[in-house]
Every structure is written in C-alpha cells, then in structure tokens.
Amino acid sequence: MKLVICHLYPDLMNIYGDRGNVIALAKRCLWRGIDVEVKSLGLGDKVEPGAYDIFFMGGGQDKEQVMVSHDLYETKGETIRREIEQGACALVICGGYQLFGNFYRPAEGEELPGIGVFDAYTIAGSKRFIGNVFVETCLDGRKTTVVGFENHSGKTYLGKNERPLGEIIVGYGNNGEDKTEGAVHLGAIGTYLHGSLLPKNPELADFLIRKALKRTYPGRDIEALDDSVENLAHKHAIKRAKKTH
Amino acid sequence: MKTKTKIWMIVGKIIGGIVRSTKAGGGTTLPGKIIRYFRPHFVREVVSGLNIGCVLVTGTNGKTTTAALIASTLKRANISFVHNRTGANLLSGIASALVREKIRELKRSKELGLFEVDEATLPEAIEETNPRVVLINNLFRDQLDRYGELDTLAKKLKMSLEKLGVGSTVILNADDPLVSSIGSNLRCRVIHFGINTDIYSLEGLEHAADSKHCSNCDTRLEYRYHIFGHLGDYRCPKCGAKRPPLDVSAESVELKSFEGSKCLIKTPAGAVEISIPLPGLYNVYNTLGAAAVCLTLGVDLRVITNSIEKFKAAFGRVESIEIEGRKLVMILAKNPAGFNEVIRTLSNLDAKLNVVFALNDNIADGRDVSWIWDVDFENLKGKLSNVICAGIRAWDMALRVKYADTGVDCLSIEPEIGTAMERLLCTAGKNETVYIVPTYTAMLEARRILSKKGYVTPYWEE
Structure with missing residues (x-):
C-alpha cells in the first residue's frame, strides 16, 4: 500500500511548525508498513489529477498568503476541488483553511479568492485570537476531542450546510462568536489549530489516513499503533488548555 | 538629575532589597515596573545623564551573550557602565538595572548604558534612550504569539531607526536578509557584520529558515551558502539586492565542539586571530556584533580580543x-x-x-x-x-x-x-x-x- 501526500507551498506556508502534521501522517503510515511519498508543490506547479491522496497546506504570513492565494486559485484550485469530490483527503490549517473557503477579505487591500472546497468565508478581525484550544467532535461516528493552539485574526463563518470540525470548549475557534471550530467537507478538514496538531491528536491523523486509503484500497483497515505517548500528550494538553484560559 | 527622579531611585532600591530579602527573586523587574507606573519617563531622565550614551542590543538569539561580551570588554577598557545583565530586557528591566547599579555610585557617575532589549521593545527603548549604538543580531521566529509576524516587526524596527540622527550608529547582521533590509536609507551610520566563509555551509535551508524572500520584491532569494536558518550569503535574482559588503567579518572559522571556535576576524582596525570560548556559529555572530559595537565606541582591537578570549558564558546559555x-x-x-x-x-x-x-x-x-x-x-x-x-x-x-x-x-x-x-x-x-x-x-x-x-x-x- 502507498499514499502520496501533496504538501502545498511548504516554504511559503509553514509558519507554526505546520510540517509536524506531515511528519505525523508519514510516520504513522510507515510504522504500519504503508509506503509514503511526500511531494511539494510550489508557485506555478500544476496538480496532476489522481496523483495525490492527501493534500496538506499550512499557514503563512500576510505577504506569503497574498502570493499564494492567486496561484492556488488560478493553477490548482479547480483540480483540488474535484479531487476532494472524488475521495481525496485534505488537511488545511490557518491561512490554508481560509483559502480553501470562498474568499478572504483583509482589513485593507483586495479580497483574496478562495477555492471553495468549504462553503465558508473569512473576514479580517481586529482582535487576535491566541491560545490553547480544546474542542469536542465526532469522527466517523465516534465522539472524541481535539486539542491544539490557535493564533489568527481572521474570522471564518461557515455556510448553513457546512459542518464544523467541532464545538469549542476552550478557546475562540472560527470566529469567537458561534462556538464552532474548523470545517469538514467529505475528506477535507480545515482548522485554525496549527503546528503540532496531528501528533497529539492521533485519532484525527488516523481518520485522514483511513479516508485516504479507502479511495485506492477499499475495504482495507489500518492496524492500531501504540499511542500511549500521544494519548498522554493529548490529555495533558487539554489540562493545560483549561488552565491557561 | 531631578530630585524627584533621585527619590524614585531610592524607592526602587528599597523595593529591590525587599524582593531579594524575601527570596522571591532578584528584583530585576519589579522595581522598574513600579517606578515606571508612577514616573513613565524615568529611564529617559536617568540615561540623559550618561555622558557616552546608550548601547542597545537586540535580536531573537544571542542578546544576553552579546551584551555580556560587550560588558566584559568595557570593563577591560575601563569604561564604567550600567547593564541589565540578568536578561530582564523590557523597559522595566532597564529601569531596574538603572536603580540597582547606578545608585551604588551616585557620586561617581556612570558613563554608558548597556542594555539588551527585547525585539518588540526596541522602538520604545529607542524613544526613551536616544541610543548612540543599536545592534540587531538576527530576526527569527520566536514567540509569534507575542510579537505578531516577523515582517511586521521588521517594519516597526525600521521606522524607529529612521528617527536616529547622524550621531548614532546602527550595527546589523548582513547575513540576515531581513535584518540587513532594515539598514537601507537610514540617516545614521550603518555597519554590517557577517561570516565570510562557506566552510560550514548547509546543504539547503533548514526548516527554521524564515526570511527566504527578498524584502524588496518578494522573489525567492538565492544563496551562495547558508550558515544556519536563513543566514548566509544571498542575492535576489530579480532586483539584484544582495548581502551588503561586510565591515566586520569572520574570514575563516574552525569549530571545536563545546570548546568554542577559532576565527580570523577582519575589521576596519585590522585583522586578528581569535579563539572564541563559546560554541557554535551563533556565537561567532555574537562575537562579531560585540566587536563591532566596541570598535564603534573606540575600544582598541587588542583589548576586545583579549576580553573575548577570556570570556565566561552568561548564566544558563x-x-x-x-x-x-x-x-x-x-x-x-x-x-x-x-x-x-x-x-x-x-x-x-x-x-x-x-x-x-x-x-x-x-x-x-x-x-x-x-x-x-x-x-x-x-x-x-x-x-x-x-x-x-x-x-x-x-x-x-x-x-x-x-x-x-x-x-x-x-x-x-x-x-x-x-x-x-x-x-x-x-x-x-x-x-x-x-x-x-x-x-x-x-x-x-x-x-x-x-x-x-x-x-x-x-x-x-x-
């Protein structure tokens, strides 16, 4: 078995240790004997249809986000959207999440186009939402928790029929108003929880791996790993989130 | 000094004494915090009495070590100075240092203020101290949750340096593209330092590299070599911006694990072989920055070399x-x-x-x-x-x-x-x-x- 991960703009959109997520996906596959290939796509590169199982994109600084938004919209957006409709997965964080929505409206300057994977839009806010986050969610019908760290001023609002990733217990989430965090559309997950999200949320990592395998290898499940360190880190991060807010 | 300022100094001294006697800490921030609450321009009032003026040292990495290198050189050069040596580098820390060190010798006035300053605090510190020398060593991602983004920070630093007059000197790490971009079009004198050898060049950029794009035109920079992170000898293929010529440079470097390194350092005052008793290439940068500051203050190159070779690292570094x-x-x-x-x-x-x-x-x-x-x-x-x-x-x-x-x-x-x-x-x-x-x-x-x-x-x- 083999999975191909497409890391979008790794040098431009990697502000908060976002590559930790790619490391986690890759290792959790390798430890199970699943081959992994990580391919980087940068400015100007086209997305070859059917070549990727998981798309990943992190967050960047304002300048980088502007550079990336036009490239994503013009050279990659349509293919990525179609791939996701056909069963590919995605994890997009912060800036990546915003650009996978319909548009991003900054405080000044032109509106950035999004590629519309999520029915969501983002407008720049005046307050920066910073801190530990803890949400309750449901993955593949199982209730679980996701914990991480957010740092954004964009406020994201979901369309009526778009499902959030989870409900905020601690933190701000999408917009600091409606208690939602992130978005899930088919196999695509968007979230504001950056950096080391997947390592300490192994259920979320495996959710993506399982969904990605399903397209090419239907009926094959993945074995459980020894997640004792991951689960401890998860538990203590939740404790810390409750304490620091 | 105004009488009121003097009184606040004594108050600060007492608070510091209480903090230390209760073993709650070193009293390196609290006295300054309290004084500045009641007397916001306390720092300005005290440092205006320093006859050489102030040196501000900032950068994401190496502030404390670089300032300590400068301090040990100043000691050897018999220049008396006030220094926030415990690394309390917000204005409250500077005020506390002024209280703690200056009052000891109220009669014999200090000549110079040496302050390491948190990157985000630099604009305010420049405003308060009107410094004679500012050193910016590097800008890396460090606690973005506190500072906001790196480009924004660089812009703020540049705006505050633009206010400095011709009597001031800004010393910049030329190998850091973001730092050296701060130096364009300033009124004050600008000195660049850097490492001028590719012997420890890295294969590619490390994952911690931050400033990979030209600050003029956003094009991806090309590197002749990388020292670490985004530091190295770079040029922009589009607009031609490149690492500025080095005024103070390490022409050869030989790393010796935790023992330190051996370098050939070239300066306007001559070239010299030096054994740096601190490990790693980052300490070569710290040494170059410290040497550039001391040369600017008119310290003899031999005195600088001597003091660096006998240096002991700041605590915990x-x-x-x-x-x-x-x-x-x-x-x-x-x-x-x-x-x-x-x-x-x-x-x-x-x-x-x-x-x-x-x-x-x-x-x-x-x-x-x-x-x-x-x-x-x-x-x-x-x-x-x-x-x-x-x-x-x-x-x-x-x-x-x-x-x-x-x-x-x-x-x-x-x-x-x-x-x-x-x-x-x-x-x-x-x-x-x-x-x-x-x-x-x-x-x-x-x-x-x-x-x-x-x-x-x-x-x-x-």
Missing part, C-alpha cells in the same frame, strides 16, 4: 556544572534557530548522548509549543542514548523526539525538571557528561534547583 564527579552541561534553546544550532553541536560529538529536553510554555517561553516541530531533531539520528523529556510540556517534547525516529535507546517522560536531572545523572558513570537543553523558564527552574543544592550561584549574584 552554556554552562558546565560539576556534580559529584559528573558533568552537567546546560545549553539554553528557546526557538527553532537556536535549538538547531544546539543540535548541530551535539551531533558533532563522538559519544552517544544522555539528554534532558525541558520544554515549558510559560509566557516568557511562548505559550505555543508548536515551534519544536520546526527543529530538526532528525539530525540526531543514531546519537541519542537516554532521553528524558521534562517541563510543563514534557509530553509534547516526547512526541517530537518519538516522531523524529532517531533510534533513541530509552525515551521517558518526567515533568519535574529536578527529578529528570537527578535521574539522568544517576545513569551516568564517573567523569561522564550529561546534557540538559531547556527553554528559558525551564533553564531558570533548573538553575534554581541547582543553586539550592549549592552547585551554582543564583543569577542575580553573578
């Missing part, structure tokens, strides 16, 4: 502590760039390593610990024997080590830093060396524990 026949080496690592340099030095050692990685997420460390995923732990492959992860975020650190897949013999978690150090020392034989790599507040905690046991002296007594 790199510290070697004897504990019952064993050696504990403590190396501070508070952000990806610094941590990668520590890893580079560790990975060049011959023996397999026994290490405590201590990760805290207090305000001073940055609440967000995701930066550890930008550290290239993968470069320690095959080098780790016994690793104990400690601190408030011990579990996150353990995950980072686990996912680096370095083949560590034994990986365990012990949140209590004291217990972790003890356990690691127990596993070490006589004359063996163990390492602790802490973040800032974890380092303070480790030192507090070690000083209680009498192995090191408290930082405010050094």
Whole structure:
C-alpha cells in the first residue's frame, strides 16, 4: 500500500511548525508498513489529477498568503476541488483553511479568492485570537476531542450546510462568536489549530489516513499503533488548555 | 538629575532589597515596573545623564551573550557602565538595572548604558534612550504569539531607526536578509557584520529558515551558502539586492565542539586571530556584533580580543556544572534557530548522548509549543542514548523526539525538571557528561534547583 501526500507551498506556508502534521501522517503510515511519498508543490506547479491522496497546506504570513492565494486559485484550485469530490483527503490549517473557503477579505487591500472546497468565508478581525484550544467532535461516528493552539485574526463563518470540525470548549475557534471550530467537507478538514496538531491528536491523523486509503484500497483497515505517548500528550494538553484560559 | 527622579531611585532600591530579602527573586523587574507606573519617563531622565550614551542590543538569539561580551570588554577598557545583565530586557528591566547599579555610585557617575532589549521593545527603548549604538543580531521566529509576524516587526524596527540622527550608529547582521533590509536609507551610520566563509555551509535551508524572500520584491532569494536558518550569503535574482559588503567579518572559522571556535576576524582596525570560548556559529555572530559595537565606541582591537578570549558564558546559555564527579552541561534553546544550532553541536560529538529536553510554555517561553516541530531533531539520528523529556510540556517534547525516529535507546517522560536531572545523572558513570537543553523558564527552574543544592550561584549574584 502507498499514499502520496501533496504538501502545498511548504516554504511559503509553514509558519507554526505546520510540517509536524506531515511528519505525523508519514510516520504513522510507515510504522504500519504503508509506503509514503511526500511531494511539494510550489508557485506555478500544476496538480496532476489522481496523483495525490492527501493534500496538506499550512499557514503563512500576510505577504506569503497574498502570493499564494492567486496561484492556488488560478493553477490548482479547480483540480483540488474535484479531487476532494472524488475521495481525496485534505488537511488545511490557518491561512490554508481560509483559502480553501470562498474568499478572504483583509482589513485593507483586495479580497483574496478562495477555492471553495468549504462553503465558508473569512473576514479580517481586529482582535487576535491566541491560545490553547480544546474542542469536542465526532469522527466517523465516534465522539472524541481535539486539542491544539490557535493564533489568527481572521474570522471564518461557515455556510448553513457546512459542518464544523467541532464545538469549542476552550478557546475562540472560527470566529469567537458561534462556538464552532474548523470545517469538514467529505475528506477535507480545515482548522485554525496549527503546528503540532496531528501528533497529539492521533485519532484525527488516523481518520485522514483511513479516508485516504479507502479511495485506492477499499475495504482495507489500518492496524492500531501504540499511542500511549500521544494519548498522554493529548490529555495533558487539554489540562493545560483549561488552565491557561 | 531631578530630585524627584533621585527619590524614585531610592524607592526602587528599597523595593529591590525587599524582593531579594524575601527570596522571591532578584528584583530585576519589579522595581522598574513600579517606578515606571508612577514616573513613565524615568529611564529617559536617568540615561540623559550618561555622558557616552546608550548601547542597545537586540535580536531573537544571542542578546544576553552579546551584551555580556560587550560588558566584559568595557570593563577591560575601563569604561564604567550600567547593564541589565540578568536578561530582564523590557523597559522595566532597564529601569531596574538603572536603580540597582547606578545608585551604588551616585557620586561617581556612570558613563554608558548597556542594555539588551527585547525585539518588540526596541522602538520604545529607542524613544526613551536616544541610543548612540543599536545592534540587531538576527530576526527569527520566536514567540509569534507575542510579537505578531516577523515582517511586521521588521517594519516597526525600521521606522524607529529612521528617527536616529547622524550621531548614532546602527550595527546589523548582513547575513540576515531581513535584518540587513532594515539598514537601507537610514540617516545614521550603518555597519554590517557577517561570516565570510562557506566552510560550514548547509546543504539547503533548514526548516527554521524564515526570511527566504527578498524584502524588496518578494522573489525567492538565492544563496551562495547558508550558515544556519536563513543566514548566509544571498542575492535576489530579480532586483539584484544582495548581502551588503561586510565591515566586520569572520574570514575563516574552525569549530571545536563545546570548546568554542577559532576565527580570523577582519575589521576596519585590522585583522586578528581569535579563539572564541563559546560554541557554535551563533556565537561567532555574537562575537562579531560585540566587536563591532566596541570598535564603534573606540575600544582598541587588542583589548576586545583579549576580553573575548577570556570570556565566561552568561548564566544558563552554556554552562558546565560539576556534580559529584559528573558533568552537567546546560545549553539554553528557546526557538527553532537556536535549538538547531544546539543540535548541530551535539551531533558533532563522538559519544552517544544522555539528554534532558525541558520544554515549558510559560509566557516568557511562548505559550505555543508548536515551534519544536520546526527543529530538526532528525539530525540526531543514531546519537541519542537516554532521553528524558521534562517541563510543563514534557509530553509534547516526547512526541517530537518519538516522531523524529532517531533510534533513541530509552525515551521517558518526567515533568519535574529536578527529578529528570537527578535521574539522568544517576545513569551516568564517573567523569561522564550529561546534557540538559531547556527553554528559558525551564533553564531558570533548573538553575534554581541547582543553586539550592549549592552547585551554582543564583543569577542575580553573578
């Protein structure tokens, strides 16, 4: 078995240790004997249809986000959207999440186009939402928790029929108003929880791996790993989130 | 000095005394905080009496060490100065240093203020001190949750430097594209320093590299060589912007593990061979910056060389502590760039390593610990024997080590830093060396524990 991960703009959109997520996906596959290939796509590169199982994109600084938004919209957006409709997965964080929505409206300057994977839009806010986050969610019908760290001023609002990733217990989430965090559309997950999200949320990592395998290898499940360190880190991060807010 | 200012000085001195006598700490911030609440321009009023003026030292990495290098040189050059030497680098720390050091010799006035300043505080510090010299060593991602983004920070620094007149000098690390971009079109004098040899060039950019694009035209920079992070000899293929010519440079470098390095340093005052007793290339930058500052102040190059060669590291940055026949080496690592340099030095050692990685997420460390995923732990492959992860975020650190897949013999978690150090020392034989790599507040905690046991002296007594 083999999975191909497409890391979008790794040098431009990697502000908060976002590559930790790619490391986690890759290792959790390798430890199970699943081959992994990580391919980087940068400015100007086209997305070859059917070549990727998981798309990943992190967050960047304002300048980088502007550079990336036009490239994503013009050279990659349509293919990525179609791939996701056909069963590919995605994890997009912060800036990546915003650009996978319909548009991003900054405080000044032109509106950035999004590629519309999520029915969501983002407008720049005046307050920066910073801190530990803890949400309750449901993955593949199982209730679980996701914990991480957010740092954004964009406020994201979901369309009526778009499902959030989870409900905020601690933190701000999408917009600091409606208690939602992130978005899930088919196999695509968007979230504001950056950096080391997947390592300490192994259920979320495996959710993506399982969904990605399903397209090419239907009926094959993945074995459980020894997640004792991951689960401890998860538990203590939740404790810390409750304490620091 | 106005009488009122003098009175506040005495008040500050008393507060500092109380703090120290209750053993609550070193009194290195609280007196300043209280004084500045009642007298906001206290710093300005006091430093206006310094006849040489102020030197401000900033940068993400190396502030404390660079300022300490400058301090030891000033001592040798018989220039009296005030210095916030404990690393309390906000304005409250500067005010506290003024109280603590200046009042001792109210009669014999100090000539110079030497202050390390937090990057984000620099604009305010420039406003308050109208400095004679400003040194910016590097700008890396460090606690973005506190500062906002790096480009925004650079813009703010540039705006405040534009206010400096022709009598001031700005000293910039030319190898850092973002830092050197700050130096264009300033009224004051600009001096550039850098490393002018590709002998320790890295294959590609490390993951902690930040400023990879031209600040004029956003084109990706091309590098002739990388020293570490985004530091190196670069040029922009589109607009032609490039590393400025170096005024003070290391023309050759030979690294000698934790012992330090040997360099040939070229300056406008001549070239000189120097043994730097501090490890790693980042300390070559610290030395070059310190030398440039001292030369600007008119100190003789021989005095500078002498003082650097006899220098002892600022507490906790790199510290070697004897504990019952064993050696504990403590190396501070508070952000990806610094941590990668520590890893580079560790990975060049011959023996397999026994290490405590201590990760805290207090305000001073940055609440967000995701930066550890930008550290290239993968470069320690095959080098780790016994690793104990400690601190408030011990579990996150353990995950980072686990996912680096370095083949560590034994990986365990012990949140209590004291217990972790003890356990690691127990596993070490006589004359063996163990390492602790802490973040800032974890380092303070480790030192507090070690000083209680009498192995090191408290930082405010050094």
